[in-house]
Amino acid sequence: MNLFFTKLTDLTFDDAIVHVTSILKEHGFGIITEIDVKETLKKKIDVDFRPYRILGACNPSFAHNALQTYDKAGIMMPCNVIVQQHDDGKVEITIINPDAAASNLNNKALEDFACEVTKELRKVFREI
Numbered sequence: 001m002n003l004f005f006t007k008l009t010d011l012t013f014d015d016a017i018v019h020v021t022s023i024l025k026e027h028g029f030g031i032i033t034e035i036d037v038k039e040t041l042k043k044k045i046d047v048d049f050r051p052y053r054i055l056g057a058c059n060p061s062f063a064h065n066a067l068q069t070y071d072k073a074g075i076m077m078p079c080n081v082i083v084q085q086h087d088d089g090k091v092e093i094t095i096i097n098p099d100a101a102a103s104n105l106n107n108k109a110l111e112d113f114a115c116e117v118t119k120e121l122r123k124v125f126r127e128i
Contacts, residue, residue, distance in 0.1 A: 001103065005125045006094040013051045013085045020081060020093055021055065023127045027120050029057040032078055051085040062117050070110040076101045079121065093128055095121050 009016050021031055033056030041047045056078035066073035082094040098121065102114030 001100045002097055003100045004094050004097055005122070006092060007125070007128060009091050009093055009128060011091055013053075013083065013091050016083050016091045016093055017053060017055070020083060020124075020128060023124050024055075024057050024081070026127075027124050028059045028061065029079070029120075029124070030060075031055050032058045050087060051083075053083045055081040055083065057081050059117070059120070062113075062120075066110065066113055066117075069113050070105070070107045072105070073110055073113075075105075076114075079117070095125055097121075 009019075011019055024031070033054075035054040035056075037052040037054065038049045041049045057080070058078040063077055066077070076098060079098060080096045083091065084094075085091050097118055098114040099111070099118040102111045105111075
């Protein structure tokens, strides 16, 4: 089972972030964290890096249910989405597969729940 879903897009880096954020919102996910890796690496260790952003997506209902199911479910939160621009200019969007992540926790109830979240994120992925 793949740990993530990934695809290239014809959108610019900035447009891809707006696009994926909008689609996530339509499916009940908000962005609760955002890490600009390029900016952080430049600021912290003075390294130039390509545009690379990690978006922490969270659906409050899913999060609440997961935490009620298993108190350590927070280890899988938020659901990370990566938008990165490769050296050739191509922009790639990658979304975590909660099914794969939950399968390592050995909790059947959480695995069943992760399947629901994965179904919703697959819808997001298809719309990208």
